[in-house]
Amino acid sequence: MSLREHVLSLFRSAVGTVRPAPMLKRALKLQGGGCPQLLVNGRAFPLKRDLYLVGFGKAVLGMAAAAEEILGDHLVRGIINVPLGVQESLQRAGMQEMLLKPHSRIQVIEGAKNNLPDPEALRGASAIRELAEGLAVDDLLLVLISGGGSALLPAPIPPILLEEKEKLTKMLASRGAAIQELNTVRKVLSLLKGGGLAHLAYPAQVVSLILSDVIGDPLDIIASGPTAASSHSVQDCLQILAKYNLLRSLPSSVEAVLSSSPTKPAAAGDFSHVYNVIIGSNTLALAEAKHQAEGLGYATLILSAAVCGDVGRVAVLYCQLICLLCLRLAGLGEGPRGSEVRGNLLQLAAELDIPGLNMAEFLQALQGLEPQKPVCILAGGETTVQLQGTGKGGRNQELALRVGLGLHRARGVEASGLGRCDVIFLSGGTDGQDGPTEAAGAFCSPQLVAEALREGLDAETFLSNNDSYAFFSHFQRGRHLLVTGLTGTNVMDIQLILIRATDRS
Ligand SMILES: Nc1ncnc2c1ncn2[C@@H]1O[C@H](COP(=O)(O)OP(=O)(O)OP(=O)(O)O)[C@@H](O)[C@H]1O
C-alpha cells in the first residue's frame, strides 16, 4: 500500500471509532430481565421507573438512532434538537443508520439555522425543559450532547429575549471570543446551560453521553455544560464582557440578570444525581488511529490532541517536525542541523502554548522509536485562521497547503534529509466538512508546490487570498483533496504525518 492509501485508511479509522453507532454501542448496554439496568461505561443504573431521552447538537440525530436501537421498548419518550435540514442531508447521503425509524418514540425538532439560536431551537429547548421538569424520583433521563448544542438549546433567563441573547453571542464571536469565553457568558444567561438542565431534572437520575468538540474535553464548556457543574461565576462573565468592550452596550434585561445572578457557581454536591461521560473525543480517535498505524508497521507517536493556535505557526511546527524525522531517518538527527531543528521545535511549542504538550518529552520519545521503522505522528485539535482574503477554503486545507509550502522551502536547505524520505501530511475535519467547502481537508508532500508550479499554480498566491480550496481543486484535478462526505460526528480536526526512507533499490 502507498503512503497515501495508509494515511487515508488511518484517517477513516480515527473517524470511524467516534461515529455515533460504534460510540454508543461501546458506552451503553441494556441488561434486560426482572430488574433491568442500563450499563454506562460499565457503571450500572437500575431502571426503576421510566426512561426518557433528550439531546441537542450537530451529531445527536445519529446518536439518538443508535441509542434507541439499544434501549428498545424501555425508552418511554424522547426529544432531540438537531440542526435545520440534517434529516434531509443524511437521507440524501444515504446514511439511513443515522436516521430514526418511522415509529420512533423520539421527537425531532430542527432549528438553529447557521448555528445560531432561533425560535425553532427555542421551541425545542422549551419542550426539553418541560420534559425534564416533569420527571420523578425513580425516572432516568439519558442526555445526548454534541458540539453545536449551545445554539440548539437556547433558554434565556427572563426578561432576556432570544434576539438579545443572539445579538450578544454574535458580537462576542465577531470580536474573536474563544468558545470557552463565549460559553462562560452563555451559561450565566441561560436557564438550561451551566448545569440548569440537570437541576430541573432533579430528583431523577441524569446520565449524559457527551461527544466532545472542545480542546481538553471540558464538561462545563461542551455545549455550555447543561448537566455539568459550572466552574465559572458571574464575575468571570463580567470580565469577558469587559474584555470585548461590551459592558456599556448591554441590554437592560442582561444587566438585570447579571446583577441578580448568584456570585458563586453551584456546589459540586448539587450534581450527585448526575453522571457525565465523554464517549467520543479527539483523543479517542487518535488512539484508534495509533493502534491501526502500529498494525501497519509504523513506529507511532501522538503529539497532542490539543493542537491550537494560528494556522501559520502550527504549519511551521509540523514542517520542523517533518524535517527532524527525515534527518533522523537519514541518520543525520544528531548533527548540527538536528540540534537546530529541535531548538526551533521547543521554541515553537512554548510560543503556541499547546495545553498539556511537553515538547522536550515528545522529542525524547521520538529518539526512543525504532530507527529503521517508518514513522507515523498523530495529532489533533483546532487551528485558527485570520481571514485576509476572499477565497474559499478551510483551516485544514489551509494548513496542508502551508505545510506543503514550508516543506518546499526546506527542500532547498542543504542536508535537510527530505530528499531521502517519502513524506505525506494530512489534515482533515472529522465532521467531513472543512469550512464552507465539500472537502474535509487535504494532504501534501514536499513535492506538491513544485509540481503545482509546473501546472501554473502558485501556492503562495492562493494562500494570500485564503483560497486553499481553489488551489487543491485545480491541482491534479483535486487529487490531494480529502473528500469523505458528512460523517455524522465531530471531534475537531486530525493531522497525520507518515514518513519512510525512500526505497532506492
Ligand atoms: N477561505 C477560508 N480559508 C481558510 N479557512 C476558512 C476559510 N473560510 C472559513 N474558514 C474557517 O473555517 C472555519 C469554519 O468552518 P467549519 O464550519 O468547518 O468550522 P466550525 O465553525 O469550527 O464548525 P465545526 O466545529 O462544526 O467544524 C472557521 O474557523 C474559519 O476561520
Ligand SMILES: O=C(O)[C@H](O)CO
Ligand atoms: O455548542 C457549543 O457550545 C460548541 O460546539 C462547543 O461545544
